[in-house]
Every structure is written in C-alpha cells, then in structure tokens.
C-alpha cells in the first residue's frame with residue numbers, strides 16, 4: 174500500500190504540461206492523487222473526507238492496495254466481495270463533483286502512455302490491439318447525508334435518488350445529456366420551474382435506473398436478514414442539490430433573515446408532486462452533490478446514483494435533527510447497501 178503521496182505524485186507539473194489537461198509525467202491528475210491503475214471501475218463517492226476510512230472498514234479484510242490524500246480528496250482502493258472498489262471523498266458541493274468527474278474521466282479513458290484518448294465500444298479503434306472502452310463499466314454511487322422537506326420521511330431514513338434536481342449552477346456549463354430530453358425528466362423540470370426556483374436557473378436529470386433499482390434491492394435484501402425492529406426505512410424520490418447549506422436550502426440564519434430569494438424553499442419542495450410515468454413522485458431529500466454527479470455521468474455514459482441518510486427533517490409537519498446514533502446506524506446501512514449495489518454481478 175502506498176503511503177500518503179505528495180500532491181501531483183512526486184515530480185510535479187512542468188512547463189510542458191497541457192494546461193487544459195494537467196497530468197504529471199507519471200500519470201497523476203491535478204487533484205485526485207492517483208494513477209489510472211490505482212482506480213477501480215466501481216467507485217463510492219462520499220462528501221466527508223473522514224468517511225473514506227469508515228467505508229474502508231467494510232471492505233474485504235486486508236484488501237486495501239492503494240491509499241492517498243490530496244486537498245479534500247482522500248482515496249483508497251480495495252475489494253468488496255472480491256470486486257475491486259475505490260472509495261473517494263469529494264468534499265462539499267457540486268463544484269468539487271465537477272472536478273472529480275473530469276478527473277475520473279481522464280483516469281478511466283485517457284491512455285497515459287500514448288497520451289491520447291481511448292476509443293470506445295462502437296468506434297473505429299486507434300490501435301487494433303487496444304481493447305475498446307465500455308463507459309457503462311464505470312459505476313459511481315454517492316453515500317452522503319441530507320435533509321428532507323418531505324413529511325413522509327423521518328430522520329434516519331435512507332433517501333434513494335430517482336430524479337435529480339440541480340438548484341446549483343455547475344452543470345449550466347455543460348450541454349444537456351440525452352436523458353434530460355425524455356418526457357419524465359422534462360416533467361420534473363417543468364414542475365420545479367413552477368416553484369420559486371423558476372427565479373433561478375434550475376436543471377433536472379435522473380440517476381441511472383439500474384443503480385436506483387440495485388440500491389432498492391440491496392436495502393430490501395438487508396431488511397430480509399434483520400428483525401422488524403432493525404428494518405432500515407428508505408424512500409425513493411427526487412434529490413435536490415443546493416450550492417450551499419443555508420440560504421441555498423432555505424435556511425435563513427440571523428441577519429440573513431428577510432434576505433433570501435426563496436424564503437419558503439423547503440415548503441415548496443415538500444409540496445411538489447410529479448406524476449411521472451403515472452406514478453406519483455415527490456422530493457425525497459436535499460443535499461449538495463447529486464445533481465452534478467448524475468448529470469455529468471449521463472453525459473459520459475457512466476452509471477451513477479445516490480443514497481443518503483436523512484439527518485435533518487424540515488417539513489411542514491415536523492422538524493428534527495438525527496441523533497449521533499441514528500446518523501451512524503443509517504450511514505452504516507447506506508454504506509452496506511451502496512457496496513452491495515455497486516458490486517452486484
């Protein structure tokens with residue numbers, strides 16, 4: 174196992190490096206301290222850098238072969254059920270997700286030796302000896318914490334993302350992925366634009382349906398193994414991602430009171446109903462990373478989804494914050510479920 178490495182992998186960046194694609198001569202990207210061979214195709218993303226170590230305790234004993242740290246990005250690679258898995262922290266916010274997604278893309282699809290992009294399945298290969306890359310082989314599941322505006326959702330419950338609503342502006346800098354033009358995603362967008370969020374530019378996309386389903390199946394399987402008192406509650410719905418924790422999620426603090434553009438954001442999100450595919454959908458949760466994860470993964474053809482433990486309930490019918498025990502139990506189950514879904518064969 175490598176010890177904490179120097180930022181940029183030792184020799185650093187030189188004047189010859191392409192400023193649009195900063196990669197060291199050894200093949201390290203600018204922010205994630207690893208090379209292509211150190212990153213598995215199946216990736217758990219967490220916000221909190223300290224959570225990487227926690228997820229590591231759920232991996233197969235003695236399986237961790239790589240560990241490094243740079244800025245808020247801690248990374249380990251090991252195995253779960255004998256399947257290679259990387260666990261990576263992003264820190265808080267969609268802006269960090271944009272950095273991580275670009276560098277995961279480079280690490281997966283840029284041939285560092287030949288200094289050119291790999292060809293994908295269905296494209297004419299640049300080198301007939303090189304195996305074409307299948308973008309759907311990259312699977313990313315975020316394991317986070319969140320709040321909820323939904324009175325049906327209690328603290329300690331897991332929120333599993335089906336639709337993704339971006340209240341942030343990160344993905345306004347990228348074209349819409351094809352899935353955003355489908356009738357169901359368009360409906361989510363139309364509904365969200367009818368709220369006060371119509372005053373800011375919002376976007377909508379969705380998690381990969383297979384990942385949403387695998388997370389639900391993993392939660393059901395976990396519940397099948399425990400007593401009624403230990404059942405893990407979960408709720409599938411739309412995840413709204415804000416570009417901040419306070420005003421951007423409708424929290425008005427101190428002298429900011431009276432100065433929010435959308436003072437009733439949580440109430441409006443809690444009241445939203447989407448009749449997507451004839452099945453009523455609601456907002457499940459609010460956090461700060463999922464929108465960019467799903468949107469950018471959809472653009473790249475990677476598979477992505479999110480499971481978060483609800484720690485703050487801010488609904489019309491009740492307000493509460495999870496105890497440390499509730500948060501820890503929910504997080505433990507979220508980690509198990511995410512690892513099962515990620516490594517499903």
Ligand code: R1P
Pocket residue numbers: 219220221264265266316317318319418460461462
């Ligand atoms: C805010 O406290 C942070 O917690 C949530 C939010 O998305 C934001 O990053 O997720 P993590 O617990 O994964 O960091």
Ligand code: URA
Pocket residue numbers: 318319320321418422459460461484485
């Ligand atoms: N994380 C968030 O982003 N919001 C919450 O309310 C709780 C956790």
